[in-house]
Every structure is written in structure tokens, then in C-alpha cells.
Amino acid sequence: MELSPTYDPSTVEDKWYSYWMDHKFFHSEPDSRTPYTIVIPPPNVTGILHMGHVLNNTLNDVLIRKARMDGKNACWVPGTDHASIATENKVIQKLEAEGIHKEDLTREEFLKYAWEWKEEHGGIILKQLRKLGASCDWDRTRFTMEPELTKAVVNTFVYFYKKGLIYKGVRMVNWDPERLTALSDEEVVYKTTKRSFYYLKYFISDGKGKPTDKYIVIATTRPETIMADAAVAINPEEEEFHWLRGKKVLIPLINREIPIIEDSYVKIGFGTGCLKVTPAHDVNDYAIGLRHNLPVLDIIDDHGRLNEKAKILVGEDRFAARKKIVKMLEESGNLDHIDNNYESEIGYSERTNAVVEPKLSAQWFLKMDELAKTALASVDEGRVKLIPDKYRNTYRHWMENVHDWCISRQLWWGQRIPAYYLPDGRYVVESTLQEALEAAKKLDPSVKAEDLRQDEDVLDTWFSSWLWPISVFDPDMPGHPDHKPNRDLSYYYPTNDLVTGPDILFFWVARMIMAGDEFMGKEPFRNVYLTGIVRDSQGRKMSKQLGNSPDPLTLIQKYGADSVRIGMLLCASAGNDIFYDEKQVIQGRNFCNKIWNSYRLIKGWTVDEKLEQNDVNKLAVKWFDSKLNQAIETVEDHYSKFRISDALMTIYKLFWNEYCSWYLEMVKPAYGEPVDKATLEATLSFFDKLLKMIHPVMPFITEELWQDLAPRKDGETIMREKTPAAGEWDEKLLSDFDSAMEAVNGIRAIRQQKQISPKNALKLMVKGGFPEEMYPVVSKLANTESIEKVEDFGSSDGVSFMVRTYEMFVPLKGLVDVDEEIKKLEAELEYQKKFLETTRKKLSNENFTAHAPEKVVATERKKEQDSLSKIATLEAQLKSLK
């Protein structure tokens, strides 16, 4: 293979990805090996790859590739979720563009369009993941709304219903009166809006429904809802209003009598301190209503108009009604005053921009208390580990304050709730229409299939995804805890690690733990690695509006997938937000190029079989072998703690600094010269290990080079090689080498200062016990013509420097400014004296010597000794200079 001077990923990546796919290297089947399983956090089927996915899936891929190379049977299950809200909205938008309105379609017609859309556009993201190098087992690709998984979801609903955990309740939803649909919280945009604050007089009733001359004033922004009032609330702590206790007041205009109640929800000092309670049209009022058993009177219809229950202004739009009623209240003398300088947050529909109307509606709920208790224990008792563990607090807080889960959604795209209504309004819950009919017949023998009406609502998408780690392997399991898990589920469950964002810790992670506990009696994973949010370099969230979200595929095209992966991981410590900057990808690209060129260098060497391995090479090989082994252990430790970016950085530095800058420079033959066989073999073997170490992070370039490194057969791949194991290392050798490197650095610094070219060989004199076996290394890398061990430097015409406690000297005739040297030495002497002083102060402190561990005291004594000897040396030098 001819190698170009720079690495070109475009010629490499598709080639190897196809090779991996063709050989089914990603595919896993149960066998005798230990499994290592990850299920993908299913992206929206409508989604396209963004930087958050890149981060998440890069981490997943690193973990899965590492596990595969560690000899595990690695299985990464990919797939998508049907994302009810997002998908339904996209389909609606598309249809609107064609002039088709959802309201004009039947459910079946709409779903047909939706499936067509899904087939056409869905799953793009999975194709994109391949570009990133994701080694998913594509044969196992799943979709949360495919028939099998839908069955799992429906069965689960029936199971919990029959267990008594699912019930029908009332809940306030965000209603869009224009589109006539309920909105999810995410679809409501809150905007600060200037409004009028109306102060209304409510007269005290005389007990017979007639007003007295006493009144109270309440403040409201929605005077058109007063006809739905159920009470006026005061704070029990507020003595000013105690005279109202037990009294009743009359709603203006309609003169309906409502009680004064006391509730601590009312804030003292806000408004007038008297709150009109309207349970049907305000979330908080509804809660108060529940506490005080107040009647619920709904006076606004689906279109936002007052209905006949309002008694007055029937048929008027809520805003028109507001204007009119204010006038009426003014005329009746019930308007105290209007404050027009009031601002508050109002929810608007994301799509129609209509003001959202809180509306009571029937919904399905899943009781969470028991499930949450078990799921909390799973984390508390360490069966599921959160990384970083600061999220344990957050998790606990949520689980202890859990609300019942509202699982119904007023949409069509999703799993329809398997509740079937009889004509009389009673209902049965069964998995299929057939079973429902049988059950219904027990209630009413005359009932026929066509009489049964299935619930219109679908289930929350999370109600599918919480089954994901189970259902992807065995869709028959959820809903049937007594079912015997199939082969796949028994083998792959529980999965090992889950990588996801902290924003869905509760929505998804906690609920998966609940489902796992419920159906498998086992948590679905052992470790949950929570990533941060990807932000731009200024710390802003990535968003389409800001245009600060780069397209990952463009980046991959420009820099290569390996570079993008590196760029993401470099700054990705767990739990911290990621500040993405293209600079990091460039750094990754540069690293690819470094690896590439180090290979070009080695590849260009010619070997001379008869050549003896020289001392420098012998040492270099021994040293790098030690260095490598030490690094392998460090990397393993980082991985075991999920410190992926630290693991990457360790290998990065090992490759770039130790291998390229030091090792290769040491063993590199002079231009045109051959290298000895032993050194070449060692060099190639090191390179092979380095490639394997970095492969999980950089799959493409490593495969490309590994394939070229030695003759390979078809079907061989670096991805199925073993992670290099850490061998022994020689501490003394490493330490001696550090000294040698310091000496080299010292000489290089002198060259820089004195403008001496690296080509001019220098003399070096050494005092003290600097290890002699390191001389050849220093000589080669610092280009010295001689290294001499002396008692005395003999002359002062040169530059001295210290390496640890060894004194070194480079004679430089005529190049040295004596005054400058003296200054430098004096500064150093000053510093050493001060250092000695602090050390001695510590040592003379009896408390220190008495309390501190012996080891620490010994260190201090060593410091004192070293310092003393340095001072003596410096003083001698100064004397000779002067």
C-alpha cells in the first residue's frame, strides 16, 4: 500500500464498514462466552442525527467495541421509537402542506398516511449511525410500534389494569381550542404577557341568597370564569379575614351562593388575599377543589366558548366574553378597579399560538407508589449504579415525590388503549377485541362485537420504551411475569451499561427499572452513564433557531468519523455538559494524521538482518515496553470507572509523546540506514498494541492500518482482536529514563536560549550519580559528542543545570554571559534557601513530627537533604563564576 502524506478517511471508512457488515462482525448470538449487552436509547423514528446522538452513540460504541475486544459476546441492539407527538405532528404538517386536514380524515386513513411517512422517512437516523461507525447488531433492529412490541405494550397495559394499578381519573390538560386537541407540556410555550388584573366585589350573603352591604374584593385575570366559581379562599393565617369564617358570598351577576373556605395555598399579600376558586378552569383551583370537596362546574366548551352552564353570555368566545362581562360588572357595581400593569406567564399553543385553556378530561393513570419504591431500592442498594453518582440524590427526590403516571395521550399515532366500552358506558380491558367481547358478554350477554367501542386514546410513548430492554429480546415477556424467558432474553438480560442523558432519568431510566423489577425480578442494567448536554463553545444549547448545531454528517465528511468521535470524547467527562467546538474535531483529525504518519515512518524502514541491536535501541525497547504496560493498566482502570475521556487521553499521550516523540526518535535510523531486526519487530509489535488500544475510539483508521501491518486473511479484523494485556514494568528503568529525558530537555533548552542548532554536537559534563546506562540515550536525542563524568567542571565558561540532584554542565566557549549566569544561579539559590527554611520549620514543629505518619516525615527529611546538597552545589558554582 502506497501511503499519502496525510490520512484520507473518505477512502477508508465506507470500505471497512461494508467489510464489517459483510462478515457480520456486529452480529451476536448467545454462546458460552459472557455476554455484554447494550440497548440503544431509541431515537425518534423521525429524528435525524444531531450532536447529542453523536456523543451518546460514540460512547456506546466505545463501550461495546471495548467489551468485544475483551472477549465478551458483545451485543448492541439498535432501534427507534415511534415518538407519538413528534411523528404525529410531522405527518400533520406534511398533510397540511398538501391541503389535507387531520380533522377530515378517519383514524384509519390518517394512520395509513402515517405509516407511509414512516416507511419513507423513518429510520434515517439508523443509516446515519453507520457513518459514525456504530457497531450495532443491525439484524436485531427494533421499532417500538412494530406488531410484536405493540403486543408487548398492550399486554402490559392489561396486566397492570388487572393488577389494579391502572385506573381512569380526571386530569387537567392543556387544551388548544383552535386545533381542538390536548397538548403535551412540551408543546406549550410560556410567554410573559401583559394583562389586566380585575378587582371584583363579591357581596356577603345574608344567608338567604340576598346580598348584604358588606363585600370582599377578589382579584382575577379571568373575570369570564366567575360563573364557574365554587368558593372564595382565604389563608387561615390571615387574621384580617377571620370575620369571613363560615360566611358565604354571592357570585356577581348570577348571584349564586358560594362558601368562604380556608386554604394555605392562598398567598398572603398577593392580590387582595382573597382567591376565587374555579376548579374547572385552573390547575391549582382544581387541587383546592379536591381538598375541600367543591363541585366542578365546566362552563367553557371545546372551542373556548361559554356554554349554557355559564347562564350568561352563552356562546360567546372567552375573550369576547371577558370584555362584555367587565362592562356588565361595572354596570352592576361589582367592579372595584382594574390594574392594567400586570404581567404574567401565559401558555400558548406551539402550533396555533392560541392561548392554552386548562381543561378537565378523563385520562388513564398508572399508580406509581409501589413501583417507585422498588425502583428506588434498586439504586439505593447499589444494584443499579448511576454515573456520576450525584444523580442519586436527584433520583431519590423524584422517586419519593412521584405522581401517578398519566399514560393516555389524545393522539392517533401510537398504541391504542385496549379498553372497550359497552353501549351502557361500562368497559372491559383486554388484549384483543375477541377477549374483550368475551369479557363484555359476562357483563351483558346481549352485547355484540360491533357494539364495542375501543378507547380513542393512545398510550404515552414511554409506556413502550420502558419495556425496551426486555421486549427487544422477548416481546412475549412484558405483561407476563410467569412466562419463561426465551433464549435471547435469558442470555442477554440484564444488559450491562446504559448511556443516556440525565433529562430522561425519570421518564425513561427509572421506568425501565420499574418494568425490569416487575417482569424480570431483576434490574435491566447495572450501570447508567449519564452524559451531559451538548452545547456550543459559548455554552448555549444547540438549537435550530440559533443555527449553532453542526450537522454531524457534514463533519464526518470533512474530518472523518474517527476525528468526530475523538472530538466528542475529548471533553466528555460523565455528567458534565459538553462544550462542543470544531477545534476538538480538528484535534482528532490531527491525531489521526499523527498515527498515519508514524506508520509511514516505520513502513519506510529497511531491515538489515545481520545488524546488531545497539544500546540505545535495546534501552528504548525495554523502556517503551514498560511505559506501555503501565499505560495499559491505567487505561483499564479508567474504563472500569467509566472515565472514557481519561482513557482516551492516556492513549493519546502514550501514542503521541512516548511512542512518537521519544521512542521513535530514539530508534529511528539515520536517513538511508537500515534498522536491526529486533528493533523493527518490537516497533511493529508496539504499534499493533497501540492500534488495538485505540480501536474502540477510532475504529476506521485502526482497521486500515492494522490490515496493512501484516498479511491478513479475509475475515480477519482488528475488532475481534484481544485488548493488549498489561505486563510487568520496571520502575527503576522508568525513573532513570525520566532523568535522561530531563537531561535532554535541559540541553535542548540551552540550545534554544543560545541559538545553537540541533546539528551542532555539544559536550556534556555530569557530576553525581546520574545513571551511566542512560548516556547513549541522552547522547542520541540531545546530540552530544561526549558525556563525561567529572568531579569538577574545571571551567566556568558554559551553562550548568540540574536534573533532580545531578548537576550537569555544557561547556560553551565564549557564548556565556557570566553576569546572567550568576543572576540565574542566585535566583535558584534564593529559592532553594526559602524552600529549605519551610521544610525545616515543618520538621522543627514537634506537633508535626509527633502526629504525622513516619512516611511523611521521612519525605520531609529527604527534602531537607536534597535541598542542602543543591544549595552546596549552587554556592560552589557561584564561587567559581565570581
Added chain:
RNA sequence: GGGAGCAUAGCUCAGUUGGUUCAGAGCGUCUGCCCUACAAGCAGAGGGUCGGGGGUUCAAAUCCCUCUGCUCCCACCA
């Protein structure tokens, strides 16, 4: 309003149970180099009173208190 977290070099972060030569890395910055692997590079250098204040200790970036600034989650105000 309720809860959680963060603050270490210009930037992004390490710093394990307080204690091995007055705090480390990567990137960036500055200086000198195209020395035939790589200028997407090489060599060298500078840069931090560990947010402020107080306390515990022989010893604090590390433990405690307090102040300041920022972030996130939950509930959202008639």
C-alpha cells in the same frame, strides 16, 4: 417558592481515603525551526495567592460554616 449541583491556568477539565520536592493534563498563547514520517508537524517557554471570608488540623484545592456568582430539576402564582 421547593430540591440538587458547580466554582482549580486564557478555554475545557483531572486532582481518589486531608500528607511523596511551594498544584497536573489537553487545547490555546509566546519564541525558534520546512531538521526528508507528519507545519494537521518539531523543539522550547510562559501561565494558577485552587471564587471571597472564617473555622477544624501538626498539615486543607481536598473536611465544616458563611457570603458571592452560575447551572439544572420540580412546582408555578390568582
